Amino acid sequence: SSELTQDPAVSVALGRTVRVTCQGDSLRTYYANWYQQKPGQAPVLVIYGKNDRPSGIPARLSGSSSGNTASLTITGAQADDEADYYCSSRDITGNHVVFGGGTKLTVL
């Protein structure tokens, strides 16, 4: 089983705010990275570090962390945000990389 736990599915009304969470002991030590994956496409890094966004990622996506939980927040969700979202970090030993099971975000 994954060492990072995500809700399998979350939905949000168009234009509203949604939070996707990721829980794991390693998150007390390491920041989470967040990846967005749309059907038939490769994953794309959307949030990394404390709350950094790669070039081209809209500012409505943001990251935060508290204790063993990391969160990806989408403020004013758009239809284009509908995708699978995966968190990842180092595992508790720091030697391996782990991914959460993924959250399917539906924009209603």
Add this chain to the structure above:
Amino acid sequence: EVHLVESGGGLVKPGGSLRLSCAASGFTFDNYAMHWVRQAPGKGLEWVSGIGWNSGGIDYADSVKGRFTISRDSVKNSLFLQMDSLRAADTAFYYCAKALTGDSSTLDSWGQGTLVTVSS
């Protein structure tokens, strides 16, 4: 612009071998760690292996340790994954990914993947 192109996937029988390649361009290959991540059809992402900028810091997921070998060639600007003793559970799309720094696990660029199917 970073460009990563995987090749070498295909159909192989259980117990067989395959060697995946990833051709990198658009960045200074020697400066960055590289990783392999796989995704079984309809399933989530699973980290497979990573290698540091200088071929140090090699790590493997427990599920592939002892069967897979990661390597890189700075002359060819390429990343490789030698996969031996393949099992049905290894069936997946295999993505090559560039790390943010020389030893990072933050994957800021991904290839489009190559499909490996292990079946008799």
